[in-house]
Amino acid sequence: MRTAYSVETVRTAERALMARLPEGALMQRAAAGLAAACAGLLGRVYGSRVVLLVGSGDNGGDALYAGARLARRGAGVAAVLLAPERAHAAGLAALLRAGGRVVGAGADTVGGAAAAAGVGAVEEAILRADLVVDGIVGIGGKGGLRPDAAQLAACAAESRAAVVAVDLPSGVDADTGEVHGDAVRADLTVTFGTHKPGLLIDPARAYAGSVRLVDIGLDGELPDEAALEALQHADVARLLPVPGAESDKYRRGVVGIAAGSARYPGAAVLAVSGALRGGAGAVRYVGPAGDAVISRFPETLVSDRGPKHAGRVQAWVVGPGAGDDASTVAEVLACDVPVLVDADGLRLADRDAVRARTAPTLMTPHAGEAAALLGVSRETVEGARLTWVRELASRYGATVLLKGSTTLIADARGGAVRVNATGTPWLATAGSGDVLSGLAGSLLASGLSALDAGSAAAYLHGLAGRYAADGAPAGAHDVAAAIPEAWRDVRDAGH
Ligand SMILES: NC(=O)C1=CN([C@@H]2O[C@H](COP(=O)(O)OP(=O)(O)OC[C@H]3O[C@@H](n4cnc5c(N)ncnc54)[C@H](O)[C@@H]3O)[C@@H](O)[C@H]2O)[C@@H](O)CC1
Ligand SMILES: [K+]
Numbered sequence: 001m002r003t004a005y006s007v008e009t010v011r012t013a014e015r016a017l018m019a020r021l022p023e024g025a026l027m028q029r030a031a032a033g034l035a036a037a038c039a040g041l042l043g044r045v046y047g048s049r050v051v052l053l054v055g056s057g058d059n060g061g062d063a064l065y066a067g068a069r070l071a072r073r074g075a076g077v078a079a080v081l082l083a084p085e086r087a088h089a090a091g092l093a094a095l096l097r098a099g100g101r102v103v104g105a106g107a108d109t110v111g112g113a114a115a116a117a118g119v120g121a122v123e124e125a126i127l128r129a130d131l132v133v134d135g136i137v138g139i140g141g142k143g144g145l146r147p148d149a150a151q152l153a154a155c156a157a158e159s160r161a162a163v164v165a166v167d168l169p170s171g172v173d174a175d176t177g178e179v180h181g182d183a184v185r186a187d188l189t190v191t192f193g194t195h196k197p198g199l200l201i202d203p204a205r206a207y208a209g210s211v212r213l214v215d216i217g218l219d220g221e222l223p224d225e226a227a228l229e230a231l232q233h234a235d236v237a238r239l240l241p242v243p244g245a246e247s248d249k250y251r252r253g254v255v256g257i258a259a260g261s262a263r264y265p266g267a268a269v270l271a272v273s274g275a276l277r278g279g280a281g282a283v284r285y286v287g288p289a290g291d292a293v294i295s296r297f298p299e300t301l302v303s304d305r306g307p308k309h310a311g312r313v314q315a316w317v318v319g320p321g322a323g324d325d326a327s328t329v330a331e332v333l334a335c336d337v338p339v340l341v342d343a344d345g346l347r348l349a350d351r352d353a354v355r356a357r358t359a360p361t362l363m364t365p366h367a368g369e370a371a372a373l374l375g376v377s378r379e380t381v382e383g384a385r386l387t388w389v390r391e392l393a394s395r396y397g398a399t400v401l402l403k404g405s406t407t408l409i410a411d412a413r414g415g416a417v418r419v420n421a422t423g424t425p426w427l428a429t430a431g432s433g434d435v436l437s438g439l440a441g442s443l444l445a446s447g448l449s450a451l452d453a454g455s456a457a458a459y460l461h462g463l464a465g466r467y468a469a470d471g472a473p474a475g476a477h478d479v480a481a482a483i484p485e486a487w488r489d490v491r492d493a494g495h
Contacts, residue, residue: 001235003226003416004195007139007174013221014193024090026216027058030192031065033214034133034166037190038070041162042131046074051103051129051161052095053152054079055136055170056086062166062192063135064091071098078125081106082136082149126152129161134184136170139196144181145171153184165189168196169207175227176386177201177406185209193218197228200419201386202406228386229416231455237494239456240487241279241446252281253445254301256313257438258328259320260289267321267343269296270434271441273480275317276300277487278442278457286310287328289321307331314338317441319345320434333357338444338453340364341398342437346373354396360450361398364437370402386417399450401440401458403433409454418455422462426469431476436461439483460486 005013018026042048052067054060064079064087071077077100081087084106092102101107104122126132134156136149145153149170156163163186168174171183174196189208191199193216198204231239243252255275260268268289275283276297283300285293290302303310307318308331318332322344329348332339338360341349346369354361367385370392371378381388382404389402393410401409405425409418440457448456461479463486468474 001232002195002200002230004197004200004228004230005222006197006227009223009227010139010194010196010218013218016221017216017218027061027065029216030062030167030214031069033192033216034062034066034164034190035069037188037212037214038066038131038133038164039073041164041188042075045070048075048130049125049128050075050077050131050133051125052077052079052133053136053149053156053170054081054087055149056083057137057140058088059138059140059166059170060135061088061091062138063133064088064095066133066166067100068094068098071095071100077101078103080104080122080125080152082152122152123155126155126161127159129159132156132159132161132163134163134165134170134186136184138167138170139174141168141170141174144179144183150182153182157185162187163209165208167191168198169204172198172204172207174198176384177204178384179203179207183207188212190214192216194222195228197386200228200230200406200421201408202404203383205406205421226416228419230419230421231459233490233493236456236459236490239448239452240491241443241448243281247281249281250312252279253314253442253447254282254284254312255280255438255442255445256284256286256307256310256316257441258286258307258316258318258332259322259434260287260292261321261323261325262288263323264321265289265292266431267434268293270431270476270480271317271320271438272297272300273477274435274438274461274483275442276438277480277483278439278446280314280442280445283438283442284310284313307335313445314447315340315441315444317342317437319343319348320437322348324348333361335359338362338450340437340441340444342433343369351396354398357397360444361396362401362440362444362450362454363392363396363398364401364403364433364440364454365392366403366433370400389417399454401454403436407458407462409451409458411451418451420455420458420462422459422466424462424465424469426474427462427465427479429474429476429479432461432465432479435476435480435483460490463489
């Protein structure tokens with residue numbers, strides 16, 4: 001399991017750890033890890049040109065000490081100090097001792113003969129660099145970059161240099177993944193002690209590039225419950241249902257799919273296609289698209305009566321392609337088994353009816369559907385996904401899976417939010433959500449909690465999307481067909 005902790009939690013853990021260590025030890029661990037990552041990226045350190053962008057806090061201190069390590073290995077290291085009088089003094093002294101220099105503001109006072117002042121010199125250094133290290137701000141950053149820092153970030157983006165962010169790309173919100181204004185775009189982010197939520201949630205995640213975690217000994221000080229959890233293969237493998245010798249189709253769970261309409265029979269077929277690959281022992285379909293479903297998937301139990309009279313199920317999926325069939329949605333919500341509500345069902349579901357349910361409810365909106373339920377714009381939801389997934393979960397008293405480039409799954413009772421990053425932009429294709437709802441519903445019927453069913457389904461669906469697309473467009477039915485391959489990969493990695 002990959003976990004991320006809030007800034008407040010990280011600060012508390014760091015204080016506890018620092019109290020047991022000699023002064024400066026943590027920063028040295030961070031700087032050593034950072035320097036090693038930079039060296040790895042450079043390949044040959046000796047003779048390379050490195051520019052450090054140094055803010056006024058400890059994030060700049062990390063950059064300066066790492067710069068000193070690279071300078072000792074023969075790199076030409078120049079530091080740009082955003083606030084020369086407040087730069088980390090010991091770090092700066094270490095850099096200068098190692099043969100590094102200062103360019104731009106402050107160069108005349110600290111750099112001696114090797115210094116070069118002026119904005120032109122700074123830009124030139126960045127444009128000629130092999131590597132730019134972003135030590136402007138870390139977890140102490142507030143808001144987007146200020147104009148002077150934004151100018152440096154723009155210059156770094158223009159340069160052919162690789163950009164390494166220290167702890168976080170400066171300008172992004174560590175706790176939420178929001179980006180207000182300008183931020184550094186990194187090729188690699190070297191983060192310390194634990195991931196921060198912003199590194200795993202878009203839009204900030206896209207600024208971080210690849211992320212490397214450096215162990216500074218913080219683990220023992222972090223609480224059990226994280227702010228964010230990202231399941232890995234082994235975690236998902238533990239969740240997947242495995243039929244035992246005693247299993248029959250009913251013990252494995254029956255999932256009911258109430259989906260599709262005369263206008264959208266395909267949604268029903270796709271939801272069933274996901275459900276058949278989700279581990280339930282049988283898939284029961286109710287709705288007007290029975291013929292389409294049975295001709296494609298003859299193993300489906302098709303009923304032309306409403307959900308209440310269709311026979312026993314262990315979980316329902318309602319909504320994909322439902323059109324305006326509010327009464328089916330209401331009927332399903334009245335059933336005392338786990339229910340997944342998707343697509344049209346989200347619009348048709350009465351909030352009080354959802355809140356009144358005692359069995360689990362899993363809602364699976366994309367950002368546009370979530371925005372409509374919340375009464376805000378789609379952009380607002382996309383810019384602050386963590387905030388809004390939590391808000392929606394709390395308003396409906398349900399588990400909410402917010403689809404997107406990083407899918408988030410939040411429980412109404414709070415606790416760690418799950419983030420899934422296996423998805424691919426190719427998954428943004430018509431019907432792909434219907435496959436996901438069938439898959440998640442099937443896992444619900446197998447007995448997984450709403451949080452586990454949602455996160456395991458998102459994980460498998462994302463992988464299946466990758467396999468189906470393999471760099472080229474794929475249809476939703478291809479994604480469904482690739483679920484068994486994703487399942488096998490996950491299961492094999494877990495043993
Ligand atoms: N506390 C610790 O034990 C450790 C901290 N480390 C580093 O220390 C960092 C945190 O250091 P700090 O608490 O000093 O905070 P930061 O260095 O992240 O930033 C704080 C400084 O930046 C300024 N600032 C805030 N927002 C800004 C903005 N938008 N634009 C420009 N300047 C802005 C503030 O005025 C303040 O001086 C971590 O991210 C990590 O890199 C590491 O050395 C590991 C150990
Ligand atoms: K940074």
